[in-house]
Amino acid sequence: MSELRWDPLKKNWIIMAHEKGRIPRDFFRERKPRILSVCPFCYGKEEKTSPEVFVVRPESSPADTPGWQVRVIPNKYPVLNAEGRPDERSRGLFRSMEGVGVHEIIIETPDHERGLADLSPGEIVNVLFAYRARMLALRGDDRLRYVLLFKNYGEEAGEGISHSHSQLIAVPVVPPVTAAEIEACREFHESEGDCLLCAMLRQERAEGERIILENEHFIAFAPYASGFPFEMRIFPLVHCHDFSRITDQEMASLASALKDVLQRLKKLLRDPSYNFILHTAPPPPQAEENANGLPGCYHWHLEMIPRLTKITGLEWGSGFQVNPMPPEPAAAFLREVNISALDEPFDIIYRFSQE
Amino acid sequence: MSELRWDPLKKNWIIMAHEKGRIPRDFFRERKPRILSVCPFCYGKEEKTSPEVFVVRPESSPADTPGWQVRVIPNKYPVLNAEGRPDERSRGLFRSMEGVGVHEIIIETPDHERGLADLSPGEIVNVLFAYRARMLALRGDDRLRYVLLFKNYGEEAGEGISHSHSQLIAVPVVPPVTAAEIEACREFHESEGDCLLCAMLRQERAEGERIILENEHFIAFAPYASGFPFEMRIFPLVHCHDFSRITDQEMASLASALKDVLQRLKKLLRDPSYNFILHTAPPPPQAEENANGLPGCYHWHLEMIPRLTKITGLEWGSGFQVNPMPPEPAAAFLREVNISALDEPFDIIYRFSQE
Numbered sequence: 001m002s003e004l005r006w007d008p009l010k011k012n013w014i015i016m017a018h019e020k021g022r023i024p025r026d027f028f029r030e031r032k033p034r035i036l037s038v039c040p041f042c043y044g045k046e047e048k049t050s051p052e053v054f055v056v057r058p059e060s061s062p063a064d065t066p067g068w069q070v071r072v073i074p075n076k077y078p079v080l081n082a083e084g085r086p087d088e089r090s091r092g093l094f095r096s097m098e099g100v101g102v103h104e105i106i107i108e109t110p111d112h113e114r115g116l117a118d119l120s121p122g123e124i125v126n127v128l129f130a131y132r133a134r135m136l137a138l139r140g141d142d143r144l145r146y147v148l149l150f151k152n153y154g155e156e157a158g159e160g161i162s163h164s165h166s167q168l169i170a171v172p173v174v175p176p177v178t179a180a181e182i183e184a185c186r187e188f189h190e191s192e193g194d195c196l197l198c199a200m201l202r203q204e205r206a207e208g209e210r211i212i213l214e215n216e217h218f219i220a221f222a223p224y225a226s227g228f229p230f231e232m233r234i235f236p237l238v239h240c241h242d243f244s245r246i247t248d249q250e251m252a253s254l255a256s257a258l259k260d261v262l263q264r265l266k267k268l269l270r271d272p273s274y275n276f277i278l279h280t281a282p283p284p285p286q287a288e289e290n291a292n293g294l295p296g297c298y299h300w301h302l303e304m305i306p307r308l309t310k311i312t313g314l315e316w317g318s319g320f321q322v323n324p325m326p327p328e329p330a331a332a333f334l335r336e337v338n339i340s341a342l343d344e345p346f347d348i349i350y351r352f353s354q355e
Numbered sequence: 356m357s358e359l360r361w362d363p364l365k366k367n368w369i370i371m372a373h374e375k376g377r378i379p380r381d382f383f384r385e386r387k388p389r390i391l392s393v394c395p396f397c398y399g400k401e402e403k404t405s406p407e408v409f410v411v412r413p414e415s416s417p418a419d420t421p422g423w424q425v426r427v428i429p430n431k432y433p434v435l436n437a438e439g440r441p442d443e444r445s446r447g448l449f450r451s452m453e454g455v456g457v458h459e460i461i462i463e464t465p466d467h468e469r470g471l472a473d474l475s476p477g478e479i480v481n482v483l484f485a486y487r488a489r490m491l492a493l494r495g496d497d498r499l500r501y502v503l504l505f506k507n508y509g510e511e512a513g514e515g516i517s518h519s520h521s522q523l524i525a526v527p528v529v530p531p532v533t534a535a536e537i538e539a540c541r542e543f544h545e546s547e548g549d550c551l552l553c554a555m556l557r558q559e560r561a562e563g564e565r566i567i568l569e570n571e572h573f574i575a576f577a578p579y580a581s582g583f584p585f586e587m588r589i590f591p592l593v594h595c596h597d598f599s600r601i602t603d604q605e606m607a608s609l610a611s612a613l614k615d616v617l618q619r620l621k622k623l624l625r626d627p628s629y630n631f632i633l634h635t636a637p638p639p640p641q642a643e644e645n646a647n648g649l650p651g652c653y654h655w656h657l658e659m660i661p662r663l664t665k666i667t668g669l670e671w672g673s674g675f676q677v678n679p680m681p682p683e684p685a686a687a688f689l690r691e692v693n694i695s696a697l698d699e700p701f702d703i704i705y706r707f708s709q710e
Binding site for chain 1: 357358359360361363366367368370371372433434435436441447448449450451452453454455456503505506507511512513522524526527528530531532533535551554555558579580630631632633634658660665666667668669671672673674675677
C-alpha cells in the first residue's frame with residue numbers, strides 16, 4: 001500500500017509507503033549509552049563555557065557557579081559570528097552575506113543523566129521560560145530577523161554533547177522553511193479568510209484518529225501528512241502567531257504536554273533520537289505586515305521528529321519524504337503507552353534572575 | 356569565520372561556518388566493512404529478485420541467470436505501487452493520491468566487492484546506458500511525470516544492501532525539488548534570456564578555484580554555495596535540459612568524469628558514504644511548454660553529496676544548510692588527490708540487449 005499525501009503548510013508530497021503492518025519494534029535503533037566524561041555542561045564546570053547570558057537560579061547564588069536549574073550560554077563553536085553587520089555582497093551570480101548572528105545553548109538541567117523527557121513539568125517550564133526570555137531579548141538586535149529554537153537529542157539527531165540541551169540560532173534572514181510556511185498561510189488567509197493551521201487543527205480534531213493528547217491549552221497529534229514515522233506536532237488550541245506571547249499558565253500546560261509526548265516516545269521506541277523545532281512567526285517587519293490586513297495568519301507550534309529512518313538520495317534529490325509508518329497507527333501506538341507517573345505534582349518553580 | 360551564501364537554483368541560504376582550517380581528516384567517519392552474506396544481487400541469486408526489466412549481458416546468456424554486467428530489476432520493497440491510477444482525492448484540507456509509480460534497482464556490477472568508483476569507465480558507461488534506457492522506457496507510461504535516478508552509497512547515505520546499485524523512482528507528480536529548480540531557471544530565463552545554470556557554469560569556470568576537473572564534454576566543481584562538505588556537481592559543458600539526450604560519446608566522457616571524482620572522494624575521505632542525484636527536466640508536458648517560448652531553460656546535471664555531517668534540527672527546521680568546509684579548500688583538496696591508475700584503457704563495452 002502506498003499513498004501520496006499533500007502537506008499544505010510545507011507544500012510537499014509525502015510518500016506513505018506502508019507495505020505491511022509495521023510496529024514500533026521495527027523502528028528500534030541501537031542507542032549508545034551516555035558516557036560521563038568531563039562534561040562542560042555539568043555543575044562545577046561553568047568556567048569551561050562562555051559566561052551565562054540567562055539563567056534560572058536562586059537569587060543568592062553567583063553567576064557561573066553551581067546552583068542553577070537552566071543555564072543559557074553562547075555556543076563555544078558558533079556557526080554564526082556575534083560581531084559584524086549582515087551586509088550583502090555580490091559578484092555576478094554569486095551573492096553572500098557576512099554570517100552574523102547568535103548561537104546559544106540552553107542547558108536544560110544540571111543533571112547529566114536526565115533527558116528533557118525525564119524532567120518534571122516544573123523543570124520544563126523553566127526551559128520554556130528561557131526560550132521566551134532569549135527570544136524576546138534577541139528581538140532587540142536589529143541585525144537579526146528570526147530566532148530559531150530547536151533540539152537535537154541523540155546521535156542520529158546530531159547531538160554533540162550528551163547532556164540535555166537545546167539550541168538557539170538568531171539569523172539575519174528569515175529561514176527558507178519559515179518563509180515558505182508563512183507564505184502558504186498568507187495565501188490561504190487571502191483566499192479563505194482563515195488561518196490555515198486553525199483549519200487543519202479543526203479537521204484533525206474532527207477526525208480524531210491522529211490525536212495523541214489534548215489538555216487545557218494544547219493539542220498534540222500525528223499530522224495527516226507526517227513525513228517521519230511517529231512525527232508529532234504540538235499546537236496551542238487558541239490561535240496565536242507568536243510563541244513569545246505565551247502566558248505562564250499556557251507554559252505550564254505546554255510543559256505538561258511536552259513531557260507527556262516525550263515520555264510516550266521514549267517508552268514506545270526505546271529512547272529514540274529526535275529533533276524538535278519551534279515554529280513561530282518572525283518579529284517585525286513581518287509582524288507589522290501582519291497587522292496591516294493579515295493579522296496573525298501564522299499559528300506557532302512545535303514540530304517533533306523522531307529520527308528513525310535515514311535521509312537518502314531520494315529525499316534530498318526529490319524533496320519527497322518517504323514515511324513507512326502512517327500517522328493513524330502511529331498515533332494509536334502513542335496513545336496506548338502507559339505513562340502513569342505523570343500525575344505527580346509540579347516541582348516548585350525557581351526564582352528567575354537574568355544576568 | 357562565518358558567511359551566508361545564496362544558492363540561486365535551490366533558493367536557499369547556506370551557512371558556511373568555517374571556524375578554523377579544517378582538513379579532510381576532520382571528516383573521516385567509521386565505515387563498517389561490507390559483509391558478504393547471501394546477497395540477492397550476486398551471480399547465481401537471480402531467482403531471489405524480481406525478473407530483470409533491462410540488462411547488459413552477452414546475447415547468448417539467458418535472462419535471470421549469471422553472465423550479466425548491469426541488471427535492472429523492480430525493487431522487491433517498492434515505495435510506490437506498480438498498478439493503479441494516480442487519481443487525486445480530497446477530504447477538506449487533506450489531499451491524497453494513490454502512490455502509483457515505479458521503483459527499480461540498477462545493479463551496477465556482478466562483483467559484490469567493488470563500488471561504482473572501482474568500476475572501469477567502460478563498466479560505468481553500461482550503468483549510464485541503463486539509466487538512459489529505463490528513463491526513456493518509463494516516459495511511455497502516461498501516469499508518470501518524472502523519473503528520478505539516485506544512488507545511496509554507504510550506511511550514512513541510507514544504503515540497504517551493500518552491493519553496488521543505484522535506484523530509480525518514477526512518480527506521478529513532478530518532485531518538489533525539481534519543480535522549484537525548474538521554476539528558478541524559468542524566472543532567470545525570463546528576466547535574463549539565458550540559462551541560469553549556463554551562467555553559473557561560466558562564472559565557475561571564470562573564477563576557476565572551485566573546479567575539480569574538466570574533460571571534453573563535462574565539468575566537475577564544488578559549487579559556490581555548497582551545502583555539504585566536499586559537495587560536487589557534474590555538468591555537461593554544452594547546454595541540454597534532458598539527460599536522456601546524452602550521446603554515446605558524451606556517455607563515455609561522463610563515465611570518465613564520474614570515475615575520476617568518485618576515486619578522488621574515496622581516496623581523500625576514506626571511502627565515505629555519499630548520495631548522488633541526477634537532475635533533469637521532466638518530459639512533456641513540461642518539455643512542450645519549454646518548446647513554447649522557453650526552450651530548454653533547464654540544464655541537467657549530477658549532484659554528488661558526501662554524507663559526512665549530520666542533518667540536525669537546524670537544517671530541518673530552518674532549511675538552512677550548515678557547511679563547515681567551504682568549496683574553495685574542498686576543491687583544492689580534491690584536485691590534489693593522485694588517481695594515476697585512471698589512465699588505463701576502457702574495457703570492451705558489452706552488447707546491450709533489452710528484455
